[in-house]
Amino acid sequence: MLLPLGYEYIIIGDVHACIDELKSLLIKQGFLIKDNLLEVTPQSENKSIILLGDFVDKGNDEKLTQTIEFIYANYYHLNQERQRFYLIEGNHENMVYRYITHDDTLLITPKTIANKEKYYNTVALLEKTPPLKKLFLELYEVLHPYLYYQYDENFSVTLSHAPCEEQYLRLNSTEGKKKMIKSISRSKNPTMPLDELMPYLLQEAVDNEHYHIFGHLSQANIRRYKNKICVDTSAIYGVELSCAIVKNDQLTFDSVPFENKQKKGTQDYNTLFDF
Numbered sequence: 001m002l003l004p005l006g007y008e009y010i011i012i013g014d015v016h017a018c019i020d021e022l023k024s025l026l027i028k029q030g031f032l033i034k035d036n037l038l039e040v041t042p043q044s045e046n047k048s049i050i051l052l053g054d055f056v057d058k059g060n061d062e063k064l065t066q067t068i069e070f071i072y073a074n075y076y077h078l079n080q081e082r083q084r085f086y087l088i089e090g091n092h093e094n095m096v097y098r099y100i101t102h103d104d105t106l107l108i109t110p111k112t113i114a115n116k117e118k119y120y121n122t123v124a125l126l127e128k129t130p131p132l133k134k135l136f137l138e139l140y141e142v143l144h145p146y147l148y149y150q151y152d153e154n155f156s157v158t159l160s161h162a163p164c165e166e167q168y169l170r171l172n173s174t175e176g177k178k179k180m181i182k183s184i185s186r187s188k189n190p191t192m193p194l195d196e197l198m199p200y201l202l203q204e205a206v207d208n209e210h211y212h213i214f215g216h217l218s219q220a221n222i223r224r225y226k227n228k229i230c231v232d233t234s235a236i237y238g239v240e241l242s243c244a245i246v247k248n249d250q251l252t253f254d255s256v257p258f259e260n261k262q263k264k265g266t267q268d269y270n271t272l273f274d275f
Contacts, residue, residue: 001086001144001146001147001148002148002149002150003048003086003147003148003149005149005151006046007046007047007048008046008047008048008245008246008247009047009048009049009050009149009157009245009246009247010026010029010047010048010049010050010243010245011050011052011157011159011213011231011243011244011245011246012025012049012050012051012052012231012241012242012243013052013215013230013231013232013233013235013241013242013243014052014053014054014055014090014215014216014218014232014235014236015051015054015055015067015235015241016054016055016056016057016058016059016092016235016236017055017056017057017058017059017060017063017064017066017067017236017262018059018063018067018235018236018241018258018262019059019063019066019067019070020063020259020261021235021240021241021256021257021258021259022067022070022241023070024241024256024259025241025243025254025255025256026038026049028254028256029044029047029243029245029254030043030044030047031044031047036069036070036073036074037073037074037077038074038077038078040078040084047084048083048084048085048086049078049084049085049086050086050087050088050147050159051071051086051087051088052088052090052159052160052161052213052214052215052231052232053087053088053089053090053091053092053093053143053161053162053181053215053216054090054091054092054093054161054215054216054232055067055068055071055087055090055092055093056068056092056093056096056122056136057092057096057119057120057121057122058121058236058265059236059262060262060263061121061125062262063261063262064121064122064125065125065129065132068132068135068136068139069132069135071087071139072135072138072139075087075139075142086144086147087139087142087143087144088143088144088145088146088147088159088160088161089140089143089144089145089161089177089181090161090162090181090215090216091161091162091181091182091216092119092120092122093140093143094181094182095119095120096120096122096123096126096136097136097137097140099116099120099123100123100126100127100133100136100137101137122136145160145176145177145180145181146158146159146160146169146170146180147159148170149246151248151249152249154208154209154249155209155210155249156209156210156211157210157211157212157213157244157246157251158170158210158211158212158213159213159214160180160181160212160214161180161181161182161214161215161216162179162180162181162182162183162214162215162216162217163183163198163201163212163214163216163217163228163230164179164180164183164200165179165200165204166200166204168180169212182216183198183216183217184197184198186217186270193270193271193274194217194270194271194272194274195272195273195274195275201225201228201272201273202225202273204228205225205226205227205228206226206227207226207227208226208227209227209249209251210227211227211228211229211251212227212228212229213229213230213231213244214229214230214231214232215230215231215232216230216232217230217232217270217272218232218233218234218237218267218269219232219233219234219269219271219272220233220234220239220269220271221233221239221240222242222253222255223271223272223273224273225273228273229244230272231243231244231253233255234267234269235258236258236264236265237258237264237265237266237267238258238260238264238265239257239258240255240256240257240258241255241256241258242254242255243255
């Protein structure tokens with residue numbers, strides 16, 4: 001989908017139920033929150049919000065519930081007059097959807113059952129909470145595999161959840177969508193450095209302002225090499241929730257710290273662009 005010009009875009013990395021941090025980041029960008037609804041102010045009138053995927057899983061049930069309810073309410077609230085809120089599909093939304101709809105392409109084995117419990121804890125929550133499941137299913141229908149912003153011939157931004165090869169970016173096909181939603185598995189290659197696991201990111205990076213911004217690869221800080229940028233800064237692992245901000249042909253960044261209002265996860269960082 002091509003994003004309209006004339007607006008400032010707040011592009012937020014993987015939320016993973018960090019609802020308190022999401023609210024704080026949006027308030028920092030000039031929005032107000034009243035009765036769980038975002039209020040547009042003169043400071044935020046020209047701004048639009050984009051979530052880069054993976055707003056579910058990893059958090060606790062209370063925060064997951066609050067996150068889904070907040071995103072659902074504000075997606076429909078903010079988009080009444082013009083679209084101010086966009087959602088990109090992440091691999092976690094994709095897998096949760098497949099589990100709760102009993103996708104017949106998803107083989108149920110001891111491994112997939114273990115993966116559901118370990119990586120996709122939203123599934124159990126939705127299965128025992130039908131009203132919340134209904135909200136999630138409605139949100140799933142409005143997810144985009146990618147978004148594209150083109151200011152002019154010298155400046156553009158492609159947004160996808162996962163990094164992928166250039167040949168798949170903005171490719172409207174099953175394969176293209178699959179690649180933009182999830183990269184090659186890190187859990188199956190735990191000892192391989194990300195720069196070796198995804199060598200195309202280094203090989204295809206160029207010194208221009210045609211940016212590819214993605215999340216998916218949780219990092220301890222924003223990682224950038226030439227025009228390739230990862231803004232998943234491990235909010236649920238106790239670091240920060242970050243965003244890229246696109247205004248005309250300018251790109252900046254902002255973040256808020258983890259607020260310790262739920263138990264943080266743990267992980268060993270595999271650093272992207274580690275040189």
